Amino acid sequence: MDDELRARIEREIEKHALHNALKHESAAQVGAIMGPLMGENPDFREYGDEIPAIAGPILDSVNDLDQAEQRDRLEALDPAAIEELEAEDETDEHALPDLPNAEDGTVRMRVAPNPNGPWHLGHARMPAVIGSYKERYDGSFICRFDDTDPETKRPDLTAYDQILADIEYLGFEPDRVLRASDRLETYYDHARRLIDAGGAYTCSCGGEEFSELKNAGEACPHRGKDPETVHEEFEAMVDGEYDSGEMVLRVKTDITHKNPALRDWVAFRMIDTPHPREAANEYRCWPMLDFQSGIDDHLTEVTHIIRGIDLQDSAKRQQFVYDYFDWEYPEVVHWGHVQIDEYDVSMSTSTIKERIDAGDLDGWDDPRAPTIRSVKRRGIRGEAIVSAMVDLGTSTSNVDLSMSTVYARNRELIDDETDRRFFVRESVDAYPDGDPEPVSAVTLPIEGGPDTAKPPLHPDHEDRGTREIPVGDAVRLEESDRPAEGERVWLKGFGAVRNEGDRLVATRDGLEVVTDGDxxxxxxxxxxxxxxxxxxxxxxxxxGWAEPGLREYEPDDLVQFERVGFARIDGRDGEETVTYFTHP
Incomplete structure (x- = not known):
């Protein structure tokens, strides 16, 4: 590296070391600053092997200062970092805002997934936040599968268990699991009670016809039916005597309400498509989500609901039903959508499924898929996702989450415990929509030096020992690392070699040739x-090719390929070790 780059690296190391020492009121450690340092300065990553050696003396100097001196030095280097530390000191111990009217031990929340496919990354926000609130308030949460639409959002039978597995991966366990498709009789009973209360009527208007009446603020001609007739026609719906679109049950609201979306909304409709679950495939009369969800929230004693800002009308529709039954509506927190960068595939279950069916993706755990299954297979910890999602808060504004934030959180979790290994890349088979940098490898004879190289298993933990790599008569390098004729490189764990006629010949140079930057x-x-x-x-x-010790690892183990990044061991395919790249 040139002098200018080295000076910038030293300055950034000092800044991060000071921030770390002040934030945690303890000595700064190399492992603790590497993640943030690399995250903010991606151009440093190719020098990842050299930076710990550069950082050592700087950290010693920082740790020799008292807190007042550290603060003065950081303010000189980065005044904004001081402001950030002061803001952190003033914030509440919780990243999330208080829930309205929440009492310890009484908070009950719910995740309500539609099981039409495995979860994409955006879905992780709800269990991350709700699970965190559960822990904070010593409360509970329910996982209720809202699977009462067997046609347009048809359930995927494999998704039920997969979603529960995703919640477990994120570090939480529901206190109760419900499937709405098991509860049709409960919804029917409450529909009958609503009819008795004068709050619902059967309607056979065509969709366009009712829409014109609704938008004009005029009552449907069926609105004044007597309860006996409504009961008879609703029972005929339950018995499957109507075809799809022939009859619905509407909640009687305010036909002149200023918001047309709230006027006499549909509570039940007929669907001819059988439900994929055997326990529910005989039903043809299905509740709409607002009715089903509203009933279940009350019966399961949900105290607080979090939902998207675009679903504000749901609470208003359900409030009409709650008023008929004289129920108290739960507290509601609305939030904006979360957008996640780095993916070319839309965060939509239906879009991901289409891409898989078309062969554009290999499955839900393809590394290009923005899904929980994908990041899990890559070796990203659920805790890292939860931490990043919780820090987004519950703002009503749309928020952006950078995957680099997830990577930084994950790096903090895995860096300290992950062994280092060498991996020489030889080729890249690009995906049709990929654009990776080309790589190639070269094999060169080697002469002199030790028979066995002994680089450390982890640069920050000498007590873990070294790995032994037999050198042999030749070594592989990435082509970009091949020294020019007469030039030297330092083979990590081995020593300095010089290129003499495309032969690598060991020299007697000491480590100072590296620390001096030569x-x-x-x-x-x-x-x-x-x-x-x-x-x-x-x-x-x-x-490519890895050092022999890679054979020691089992599936799900993580390694860090030096100067490449972290990777999860996926399995073996003959002699080949299959891995998934985690992140830099």
């Missing part, structure tokens, strides 16, 4: 005993 540090693998690797990334499938 010789770059590169990773490598032995040509004879290296392990073939296939790594799935968001841009394409990378193939």
């Amino acid at each position: 010789v770059p540090v590169v990773h490598w693998v032995p040509a004879a005993e290296s392990v073939p690797v296939r790594m799935h990334t968001m841009e394409g499938v990378v193939r």
Whole structure:
């Protein structure tokens, strides 16, 4: 690296070390600052092997200062960081705002997924926030599958268990699991009670006809039916005697309400398509979501509801039903949508499914898919996603979540415990929509030096020891790391070598040639005993070679391929080790 870059790296290291020491009121550690440092300065990543050595003396200097001196120095380097620390000192201990009228031990919330497919990443926000509120208030939460639309949002039978697995992956467990399609008789009973209360009527108007009346603020001619007739026609709906679109049950609201969407809304409709669940496929009279959800929220004693700002009308519709039954409506928190960067695929269950069916994606856990199953397979911890989602809060404005934030949180969780290994990339099979940087490898004879290289398992934990890599007669390097004729590189864990006629010859140079910035540090693998690797990334499938010790790891283990990034071991395919790229 040149002098200008090194000076910038040193300045950024000092800034992050000071911030870390002041924030935690303890000595700054290399492992704690590497994630934020690399996250804010992605151009530093290719020097990841060299930075810990640069950081050591700087951290020693920072840790020798008292807090007042650290604060003065940070204010000189980065006044905004001081303001950030002061703001953090003033904030409540909880990242989320208080729930309105919440009492410890009484808060009950719900996630209400439509099981029409596995969850995309946006879905993770609800269980992350609700699970966090449960822990904060010593409350409970319900997972209720709102699966009463067997036609337009047809349930996927595999999604029920997958969604529960996603909630578990995020670190939470529902206190109760319900399927709305098991509760049709409950909804029918409450519809009958609503009819008795004069709050519902059967309507056979065509959709366009009723829409014209509603928009004009005029009552439907069926609105004045006597309760006996309404009961008879509703029972005929329950018995499946009407075809789809022939009859509905409407909640009687205010036909002149200023918001036409609230005027005499549909509570039940006929659907000819059988439900995919065997326990529910005989039913043809199905509740609309606003009716079903409103009834269930009351019966399951939900105290607080979080829903999208676009669903404000749902609470207003349901309030009419609650008024007929003299029920108290739960507290409601509305929030904006969350947008997540880095993905080319829309965060829509139906769109993802279409891409899978078309063969554009290999499945719900394809690394290009913006799904919970995908990030789990890549080795990202659910805790990292929860932390990032909770920090978004519950604002009514739409919010953006950068995946780099998730990566930084995950790096904090895994960096300290993840072994380092060498991986030399040889080729990339790009996805049709991918644009990865090309890579290639070169094999060069090597002479002199030790027979076995002994780089550390983890640069910050010498007590974990070293890994032994037999050198052999030749080594593989990435082509970009090949030294020019007469130039030197430092093979990490081995030492300095010079290119002499496309032969690498060991020199007697000491580590000072690296610390002085004269010789770059590169990773490598032995040509004879290296392990073939296939790594799935968001841009394409990378193939290459890893050091022999990679064979020691089992599926789900994580490693950090030095100067490449973290990866999860997925399995073995013959001699090839299959991995999924986690993040830098």
